[in-house]
Amino acid sequence: xxxxxxxxxxxxxxxxxxxxxxxxxxxxxxxxxxxxxxxxxxxxxxxxxxxxxxxxxxxxxxxxxxxxxxxxxxxxxxxxxxxxxxxxxxxxxxxxxxxxxxxxxxxxxxxxxxxxxxxxxxxxxxxxxxxxxxxxxxxxxxxxxxxxxxxxxxxxxxxxxxxxxxxxxxxxxxxxxxxxxxxxxxxxxxxxxxxxxxxxxxxxxxxxxxxxxxxxxxxxxxxxxxxxxxxxxxxxxxxxxxxxxxxxxxxxxxxxxxxxxxxxxxxxxxxxxxxxxxxxxxxxxxxxxxxxxxxxxxxxxxxxxxxxxxxxxxxxxx
Amino acid sequence: xxxxxxxxxxxxxxxxxxxxxxxxxxxxxxxxxxxxxxxxxxxxxxxxxxxxxxxxxxxxxxxxxxxxxxxxxxxxxxxxxxxxxxxxxxxxxxxxxxxxxxxxxxxxxxxxxxxxxxxxxxxxxxxxxxxxxxxxxxxxxxxxxxxxxxxxxxxxxxxxxxxxxxxxxxxxxxxxxxxxxxxxxxxxxxxxxxxxxxxxxxxxxxxxxxxxxxxxxxxxxxxxxxxxxxxxxxxxxxxxxxxxxxxxxxxxxxxxxxxxxxxxxxxxxxxxxxxxxxxxxxxxxxxxxxxxxxxxxxxxxxxxxxxxxxxxxxxxxxxxxxxxxxxxxxxxxxxxxxxxxxxxxxxxx
Ligand SMILES: [Zn+2]
Numbered sequence: 001x002x003x004x005x006x007x008x009x010x011x012x013x014x015x016x017x018x019x020x021x022x023x024x025x026x027x028x029x030x031x032x033x034x035x036x037x038x039x040x041x042x043x044x045x046x047x048x049x050x051x052x053x054x055x056x057x058x059x060x061x062x063x064x065x066x067x068x069x070x071x072x073x074x075x076x077x078x079x080x081x082x083x084x085x086x087x088x089x090x091x092x093x094x095x096x097x098x099x100x101x102x103x104x105x106x107x108x109x110x111x112x113x114x115x116x117x118x119x120x121x122x123x124x125x126x127x128x129x130x131x132x133x134x135x136x137x138x139x140x141x142x143x144x145x146x147x148x149x150x151x152x153x154x155x156x157x158x159x160x161x162x163x164x165x166x167x168x169x170x171x172x173x174x175x176x177x178x179x180x181x182x183x184x185x186x187x188x189x190x191x192x193x194x195x196x197x198x199x200x201x202x203x204x205x206x207x208x209x210x211x212x213x214x215x216x217x218x219x220x221x222x223x224x225x226x227x228x229x230x231x232x233x234x235x236x237x238x239x240x241x242x243x244x245x246x247x248x249x250x251x252x253x254x255x256x257x258x259x260x261x262x263x264x265x266x267x268x269x270x271x272x273x274x275x276x277x278x279x280x281x282x283x284x285x286x287x288x289x290x291x292x293x294x295x296x297x298x299x300x301x302x303x304x305x306x307x308x309x310x311x312x313x314x315x316x317x318x
Numbered sequence: 319x320x321x322x323x324x325x326x327x328x329x330x331x332x333x334x335x336x337x338x339x340x341x342x343x344x345x346x347x348x349x350x351x352x353x354x355x356x357x358x359x360x361x362x363x364x365x366x367x368x369x370x371x372x373x374x375x376x377x378x379x380x381x382x383x384x385x386x387x388x389x390x391x392x393x394x395x396x397x398x399x400x401x402x403x404x405x406x407x408x409x410x411x412x413x414x415x416x417x418x419x420x421x422x423x424x425x426x427x428x429x430x431x432x433x434x435x436x437x438x439x440x441x442x443x444x445x446x447x448x449x450x451x452x453x454x455x456x457x458x459x460x461x462x463x464x465x466x467x468x469x470x471x472x473x474x475x476x477x478x479x480x481x482x483x484x485x486x487x488x489x490x491x492x493x494x495x496x497x498x499x500x501x502x503x504x505x506x507x508x509x510x511x512x513x514x515x516x517x518x519x520x521x522x523x524x525x526x527x528x529x530x531x532x533x534x535x536x537x538x539x540x541x542x543x544x545x546x547x548x549x550x551x552x553x554x555x556x557x558x559x560x561x562x563x564x565x566x567x568x569x570x571x572x573x574x575x576x577x578x579x580x581x582x583x584x585x586x587x588x589x590x591x592x593x594x595x596x597x598x599x600x601x602x603x604x605x606x607x608x609x610x611x612x613x614x615x616x617x618x619x620x621x622x623x624x625x626x627x628x629x630x631x632x633x634x635x636x637x638x639x640x641x642x643x644x645x646x647x648x649x650x651x652x653x654x655x656x657x658x659x660x661x662x663x664x665x666x667x
Contacts (some may be wrong), residue, residue: 007337014377018446026447049561051448057556077469079461080512085438087453096458098466098560106560109449109462117512122469138448166451168442172377172434177339208387209343215350215361215390 008181008293015169025054026137027162028066033140035158036130036151039066040104047105051138070102071128071151073144077107080117086169089143095120099144111143119146127151137164179207179218184293186223190285194259196220202260226283226298228256229309231317235272248272254281254301255317262317265295269302278308319416323537323544324638324663326359326530327631328352332494332619335432336524340376341384342428345526350388353424353528357540361390364530365420367397368411370404370427371623374439385428396420403427403588404527405626405649405659411531412550421533422540427624428526436522436622443652445557456653460591461514463564463654467593468513472565475513478592479504482517482617489614494521496618517617520590525621527628545634545645545663549577552659559653570601570648570658577660582646584609584636586629590616594655598648602660612636626650630661637665 022030025041029052032039041052042065050069055062078095081088088094089111097120098107113129114120126144130152134140176184179195183206186193195207195218202211207218233252250272253262267275269284281301291297330345338344354360367389371382382399389395400407404427411423437455444450444459467473479501489496504517530540537544553569553576555562579602587610589595595617599610611617613632616625626649633647644664651657 009337012377020446022447029448043561047561049558051558051560053556053558053561057558057561077462077465079458079465079514080509081458082509082511085435085453085455087438088455089452096454096462098462106558109454109459109559110452117509122465138451164447164451166446170374170377170434170439172340174377174433175337175339177344180339209339209341209384210347210387211390212387213390213392215347215388217347 005178006181007175007178008184009173009175012172012174013169014172015167017165017167020164020166022162022164023054025052025063027160028052030137030161030164031158033137034134034161035156036071036134036154038069038071038101038128040069041065042067048103049106050101050104050108067103069104072147073099073101073104073126075112075120075122075124075126076100077122078112078120080120087167089139094143097126097144099126110141113143113145135159135161137161177209179209182221183207187295187297188291188293190288190291190297192224192226192256194222194224196222203258204261205256205259205263222258224256224258226256226285227304228254228259228281229314230267230275230277230279230281231255231262231314232277233267233275250275252301255314260317263295265298266300267302268300276308278311278314280304280306280309320418321534321546322412322415322531323534323541323546324529324630324634325532325537325541325544326353326357327528327635328356329492329527329624329628329631330525331492332523332525332621334494334522334524336430338430339384340378340430340433341381342371342430342526343385343388345428345524346385346388346426346528349526349528350426353530357530359422359530359540364422364424365396366411366414366423367395368399368407368423368425370400370402370407370627371429372401374442375429375431375434375622377434403623403626403649403651405630405661406552406651408529408531408627408630409550409552409659412547415531415533421536423531424528425531425627426526426528427627429622429624430524431522431622432524440653444559449559457511457514457519459559459653460519460594461511464518464591464593465513466564467596470565473593473596475505476501477596478518481592481595485611485615485617488612489618492619493614494523494619496614514591518592520616520620523619523621523625525619525624527621527624527631529627529631529634541638543638543640543665545637546666547661547663549579549660549662551576552657554657557656562654564654565597567597567601567655567658570598570655570660573658573660574602577662579603579646579660579662582608582644582662584612584633584642584645586611586613586615586633586645586647588616588626588629588649590620590650592617597655602646602648626659633661634663637663640665
């Protein structure tokens with residue numbers, strides 16, 4: 001980022017490899033695909049749907065009459081993909097196509113490997129190109145290709161497929177608000193910057209794009225000390241994926257002195273059983289060379305040993 | 319059941335990218351102010367708040383919660399959210415007033431499409447077993463629909479370019495794209511994804527919109543010429559792309575019939591692709607005398623999750639200003655016009 005007033009912004013990667021369990025209709029479709037065969041399902045009006053649908057698109061009746069269809073078909077429509085996107089079936093330019101397989105009444109959507117848009121036309125005959133690895137549902141069809149040599153032959157008695165893996169990975173440029181950006185820049189200098197709402201005068205850390213009480217941005221900058229109290233806490237006893245500290249440990253809401261909102265952090269440096277509501281704590285900062293745009297610059301909070309804050313002093317912040 | 323009218327509308331400028339956060343607060347705070355000022359309402363006067371937005375667009379869970387900050391939600395408010403275009407949030411608010419539970423509602427939608435890769439994100443609307451794993455993007459799917467119509471002689475590339483040119487000529491100051499351009503010049507441009515050119519596709523847009531609804535009793539107090547909702551319906555088609563008739567829009571036809579779409583003077587149509595406007599005009603049965611998208615429409619700015627709500631606001635504005643008596647607004651959601659909502663409004667003397 002450039003100028004000081006510019007909001008901070010950084011890439012944000014969000015991803016998960018979803019595993020999807022298949023009901024009886026998709027299980028049958030995926031199992032046949034593993035055997036290099038394609039089946040559709042007959043709808044209430046007699047149409048054969050490929051890929052099969054679990055319920056009739058018009059009547060919502062459950063469907064279970066499977067119908068084998070061909071691995072060759074006709075292109076009903078196509079659009080050209082000059083620069084394929086992440087996750088799509090082919091990495092070089094291709095056509096998306098609606099392909100009506102022989103014996104089917106509804107077309108299926110897939111990729112067509114045809115070289116250039118000049119080589120594609122509505123009505124052209126195409127055939128399945130099977131993936132090298134089978135057993136993952138619709139992606140067992142690597143793509144379609146113009147009809148040519150016989151495709152790879154069917155396999156006998158494929159293992160049933162009851163689960164597919166569908167990775168979902170998205171990329172974002174995440175932006176902080178101007179208020180959050182000032183706070184994050186402050187952290188790189190070891191400063192805890194809150195902001196005060198111009199109407200209700202409450203001090204928020206991190207500052208807000210809008211005060212949740214008044215709906216106006218917070219404005220006036222307030223530097224807060226790194227001392228405060230525990231307003232509420234929980235003792236984490238359960239191990240989980242990605243955990244950084246061996247349990248038991250304390251996750252607590254820390255209300256800095258002068259702030260009107262608490263934030264979540266760790267309380268370490270004492271027995272978990274000794275942590276109390278109202279306990280006074282101080283930040284334990286990481287070495288300066290490890291500081292970044294993050295509240296993790298504070299490794300944890302630890303008890304100061306001062307007397308606890310009386311309940312009335314923080315009751316309105318719970 | 320109580321009559322319901324639109325009494326206020328505001329929208330953020332439609333822009334290619336904002337510096338703001340994905341929670342919409344920066345776009346919402348000013349337009350909440352604008353619509354409350356125009357109606358004379360205060361936050362505490364609003365009986366029900368309902369929003370439309372998407373976690374997939376924001377890249378984080380429960381992203382609509384942060385937007386609630388923009389309301390100033392204390393004391394606690396009566397609030398709901400749909401993971402849809404906010405036109406569907408307006409439907410929920412309309413029901414809430416019709417049943418007599420509240421007499422005012424503020425509906426808002428927002429989306430920062432620029433934060434991610436919109437055409438990939440929208441692939442996640444598809445069937446998660448047989449389509450989404452291939453990541454067919456929204457532009458390619460629209461291209462398949464466009465080609466079906468071109469091959470069938472339902473429309474030509476010239477027809478499509480003329481839709482774009484007319485939209486741009488109509489677009490006002492808040493639009494992302496506007497200006498006079500000849501269809502022939504648009505057709506000289508290269509394909510973005512054959513058969514679609516850039517002008518055939520709505521621009522990626524950040525934006526937000528807000529509409530205020532009121533019951534019959536309140537509406538007359540809040541606006542001298544409210545836009546009375548005489549019909550509001552929505553329908554959906556199969557999640558299986560191949561099972562649908564992509565040259566027609568049966569869900570739009572059914573929604574328009576149920577909403578009573580006859581005799582409108584203005585129609586704001588939420589068609590993110592040029593050929594889809596042609597599909598929608600035919601599905602609703604709009605004649606040559608109906609002014610289509612006098613705002614410029616989504617081809618001049620398509621903020622995800624608020625563009626449909628904006629169509630209702632834009633159409634209502636023409637009633638509230640006295641420029642039109644009876645208008646229609648349409649909103650869509652899902653791939654290739656899968657889900658469609660039609661709202662018919664009129665002025666009363
Ligand atoms: Zn405040």
